[in-house]
Amino acid sequence: IRVHDFPRLLDEVCEASLTPRRTVHRSLAMIIREVLPQLGLRYQPITAESLVFRFGNELDLPMKVQKVAIDMLRTASKNGLARTGKDPKGLAAACIYIAAKDGAIRRTQSLVADVAKITEVTLRSRAKQIKSRL
Template structure:
């Protein structure tokens, strides 16, 4: 049975729930009065303060260093006191400082690469709401990238983003490359270059297969974002299938443009009208591209 903790941060600004309020915090962070049962909401940790000195680090730390599967298992810092709190002599402090430098020199370049890449990958996955299994696949891809030393002279951020997108394509998760680059704030060209190296040099080693995004999946995704009925979306998908059977070549064409054009044509044939600007904005293409793809699809229907 989980026990609740006493909540000491109850101030006068909170309206009293009863004559003798006894505020506690449950395991899920919910503030509840133990006497009357009134729920006040969740207690969050905010107003984080940065630490600049050793004393501030010691006083503001709330967690212990997290164990990692790579790098040194212990951290030797420039300590000034022993385990009992007694002040160390200058000679002993110099010894620990020397040991800290020696330990730092023993860390390999691969481990330093992982130290920088792992938090970036986790943060990017968290912002994009990527499932954990896709993140694990992305880390497996990036590990092979680092082992082959493909990051030497290149951007680590670009390879982290490209590894995540490659894992997304393997699992066929509905995320566009433009969405990932916007969140990662990395130029699209850099990610394209890194992705090409991953597909050519990493996938054969890991025996993985890159699955390009299909126009059919984009039709239903864009249709849902535009709040179109399933009938309109299905008609758009059927248009693409028919035009492809009649000879429409999709090689060299962005699938987003074809999917958006099919949706626009399907909307014109129904009562659910959508403007070119609205569809182009959802598909992340220009209106000129949309009109061009509409003409191409019409010629094969």
Template structure:
């Protein structure tokens, strides 16, 4: 739902789901709000797929704060070895 509201492609959505599955496998989601983790994975995948959205845009659609996205995205990128060039 968030991906469609942000007008992101199916590729971005698929990548976000892949990131979420990897995060769940490594138990990076426990104790974290699922919406924040989902929003961060969408933010990361939008960058990786060349359809970048700002943290503010993703936060507004997901109903979380930019700080939440920033914290979760840093955790996910670091723990899943994802290189992000901003």
């Protein structure tokens, strides 16, 4: 699915298929290693940018707020935000939370964290890191 820029999380695939995470992960690894190269396709990991729009739509945020969140993420990255090793869900959720708060649109930390399937602690720590790079 990610080959065509349609971001789906591993947990969502497991939930929809009623299959254990380990089995899905093992199958995905085999597909990436053996099937995709023969089809001439490349697997691309989920980016925080693609998740911003997805989470923003689930939270019923206006497109303007979602664009502000994307710009915020890109600005923070240019200013030295380390994205390597950071879960893109946390980065996307933090940018959405900050942008919604700045745009006077009320979305609680728990609501944003639930949509992104992260903890509120992760949301707060990523938001703090992003704010320090703006």
